[in-house]
Amino acid sequence: MKYAWIIGLVLFFSCKDATEKEQVAEVKQILETEISLEVYDFDGLQKFLSTTDDKTYVVNFWATWCAPCIKELPYFEKLNKNYSEDVEVILVSLDFPSKYETKLKPYIINKNLKSKVVALNDVDSNTWIPKVDESWTGAIPATIIYNKNKRQFYEKSFNYDELETEVKQFLK
């Protein structure tokens, strides 16, 4: 537990260093690698919150400017990799539309994110926040874990151990 934290921190800081060093290379990389980004309003997003197949879905609301979100993102990536058969991670970005090209897409490319990333662009948050979960006050990061039998909402940050423990509850 303790060590996982330290490893997490080391990873976090080493990643940070790496991006800083790669600043020069970054521009070229964006030109070479075009990615498409799926952008949804809340109605469009709902399908990702209500799939009823045999998988367990982990839907994380985040943004590139949200420091605690960026900190926990590697844990969601790790989960997606380690449980690829049973679990699907979906990263729902709340970055502002004006930042899709300048921040979000470069982040997805540079971090080589393997989980599915979609963007939610729906300003009427008072309407859709309670539809995600009645208890959500609107702070991010926030995460839903669900499958066809069970659903749980978390308005909090995770470390890997916590995340794995929660997901295992769904895989029983």
Added chain:
Amino acid sequence: MKNTLKTFFAVLTIVALSSFANLGGGHGYHIGDVATDFELENIDGKTVSLSDFKSAKGFIVVFTCNTCPYAVAYEDRVEALNKKYANLGYPVVAIMPNNTEVKPGDSMEAMKARAKAKGFTFPYLMDEGQKIYPKYGATKTPHIYILQKTKKGNVVKYMGAIDDNYLDANAVNKKYVEDAVDALLSGKEIEEKQTRAIGCSIKV
């Protein structure tokens, strides 16, 4: 005697239970609760309390910061709220709730610089020791509480968002805070007492 004892223990149990409920709640205020006053340092070095505002009818308390894009998107609108409502008896009081060691961009120096650059006319207070925001139950920036001054204290009348469009002030359909203060000023019932918006979690 037996009955008196019974009553005594019943009362004791109720008192104990309700005090536990208050302690353990931790979810902050509900509509109708009396909000705590505070004594927090302002960007001019002086301390500010709600009780300083002798002629106020109430307050627009805004938990906000420098570093959250949502808070930044609302800066001008918060300033506009103060310009419009301070003279009508509902001044804006802004409180910065983040841990400045986690978010150095929200330090007192940074708050001063931001307030100066934006020309804030409202107090911008540091929640030193992060003691006030948990009492209110604020979870994010920006997070708004409208209080009405009454004989029993400053009563929470509205909690939530400023309006329904963080991206574009010109495309707003519902001005939640303005509607709520207007209702209070005209003695009407507030239609939407609680709203929700995305914001940055308060950094602890």
